[in-house]
Amino acid sequence: MPAVEREVGRFRDFLALQGQKLTNERAALVREIFATHYHFEADELLFKMKEKSLKISRATIYRTLELLVKSGMVRRVHLGEDHYHYEHVTGNSHHDHLICTTCGNVIEFHDEPLEQRQREICERKKFTPTFHNLQILGVCDACRRRGEHPNAPDRVQMIGLPALHLRK
Amino acid sequence: MPAVEREVGRFRDFLALQGQKLTNERAALVREIFATHYHFEADELLFKMKEKSLKISRATIYRTLELLVKSGMVRRVHLGEDHYHYEHVTGNSHHDHLICTTCGNVIEFHDEPLEQRQREICERKKFTPTFHNLQILGVCDACRRRGEHPNAPDRVQMIGLPALHLRK
DNA sequence: CACGCTACTGAGACTCAGTCTCAGCGTGCG
DNA sequence: CGCACGCTGAGACTGAGTCTCAGTAGCGTG
Numbered sequence: 351m352p353a354v355e356r357e358v359g360r361f362r363d364f365l366a367l368q369g370q371k372l373t374n375e376r377a378a379l380v381r382e383i384f385a386t387h388y389h390f391e392a393d394e395l396l397f398k399m400k401e402k403s404l405k406i407s408r409a410t411i412y413r414t415l416e417l418l419v420k421s422g423m424v425r426r427v428h429l430g431e432d433h434y435h436y437e438h439v440t441g442n443s444h445h446d447h448l449i450c451t452t453c454g455n456v457i458e459f460h461d462e463p464l465e466q467r468q469r470e471i472c473e474r475k476k477f478t479p480t481f482h483n484l485q486i487l488g489v490c491d492a493c494r495r496r497g498e499h500p501n502a503p504d505r506v507q508m509i510g511l512p513a514l515h516l517r518k
Numbered sequence: 519m520p521a522v523e524r525e526v527g528r529f530r531d532f533l534a535l536q537g538q539k540l541t542n543e544r545a546a547l548v549r550e551i552f553a554t555h556y557h558f559e560a561d562e563l564l565f566k567m568k569e570k571s572l573k574i575s576r577a578t579i580y581r582t583l584e585l586l587v588k589s590g591m592v593r594r595v596h597l598g599e600d601h602y603h604y605e606h607v608t609g610n611s612h613h614d615h616l617i618c619t620t621c622g623n624v625i626e627f628h629d630e631p632l633e634q635r636q637r638e639i640c641e642r643k644k645f646t647p648t649f650h651n652l653q654i655l656g657v658c659d660a661c662r663r664r665g666e667h668p669n670a671p672d673r674v675q676m677i678g679l680p681a682l683h684l685r686k
Numbered sequence: 687c688a689c690g691c692t693a694c695t696g697a698g699a700c701t702c703a704g705t706c707t708c709a710g711c712g713t714g715c716g
Numbered sequence: 717c718g719c720a721c722g723c724t725g726a727g728a729c730t731g732a733g734t735c736t737c738a739g740t741a742g743c744g745t746g
Binding site for chain 2 (some may be wrong): 367379422428430433434448450451457459461463467468471473475476477478479480481482483485486487488490491493509
């Protein structure tokens with residue numbers, strides 16, 4: 351059984367648990383999400399489905415994404431832009447993101463000492479963590495070699511998040 | 519000289535550098551931002567100014583916030599909701615956020631070992647960081663004592679960011 | 687088979703943060 | 717004075733995301 355079908359099955363099971371059904375639209379979305387992209391936007395998905403001449407409305411896309419998030423199969427993340435991105439979760443691999451502000455590339459990483467340190471901080475603050483989200487913005491190796499600099503330094507240096515956003 | 523006026527002065531200097539002026543509207547916004555709130559939303563600011571019967575249009579608010587961000591006096595941050603929040607920067611203290619998903623409270627912290635570890639990760643990935651942003655979502659001490667749990671656990675546990683968002 | 691129930695869908699209206707445009711204002715300078 | 721320039725407010729616009737509602741698909745029962 352190809353990996354994608356396993357995900358479709360997982361979603362069907364999740365839906366069944368709450369008396370909901372795996373419709374063609376939902377299955378097609380799961381296939382699309384798990385077959386190809388990793389980080390994606392809702393609108394991108396809408397467009398991709400349209401390309402494949404599967405007409406799935408925006409409402410259904412958002413509704414299905416919500417279900418997938420509830421099921422734990424998909425996560426909503428901020429990648430430094432002013433709207434959500436989504437990523438599928440395979441296994442239970444938590445990870446964080448390095449985001450290149452010149453080419454937009456996103457590098458994932460997982461670092462146990464970093465996670466551990468966060469747990470220690472929470473403990474010290476008597477805070478019970480459920481989830482965290484770390485984005486590091488900067489310039490990736492390839493862009494640095496190409497002599498790229500993080501946009502106008504005066505804009506990026508002190509800016510909160512929106513470095514990517516500036517690229518539009 | 520009260521601290522707020524020092525900030526107004528800093529902003530005037532920044533504006534002067536690029537041939538721009540500190541108008542009454544801009545000064546009023548800086549005073550409001552630095553006098554009271556720490557994390558705020560643009561609309562909140564709009565509302566507060568209206569309350570004080572200082573009519574400042576939305577356009578001016580956003581324009582001024584953009585200038586303040588460029589000047590480094592204000593940062594745009596994501597706090598787990600689907601729009602930006604802003605925070606003023608006093609001194610140059612970088613910090614991260616613990617966000618309570620039951621009461622919405624935001625706790626700031628700074629941890630040098632954590633920062634150091636991030637630098638090491640970047641080095642290993644040959645990534646040149648310019649900025650980072652870490653939110654840890656969970657339940658604060660007060661809420662935990664009150665027996666609060668992070669909303670419906672099935673919704674929050676695996677969710678990316680939007681725990682706060684669910685509270686609306 | 688007919689009926690009715692329920693979950694689901696698409697179309698499009700709506701919301702809301704944020705952006706843009708444009709006419710008008712104020713100040714400084716020749 | 718009269719122009720130039722930066723600034724402002726009003727309101728139109730944008731775009732992601734949500735909501736509503738009428739219609740449909742699929743199933744279970746009589």
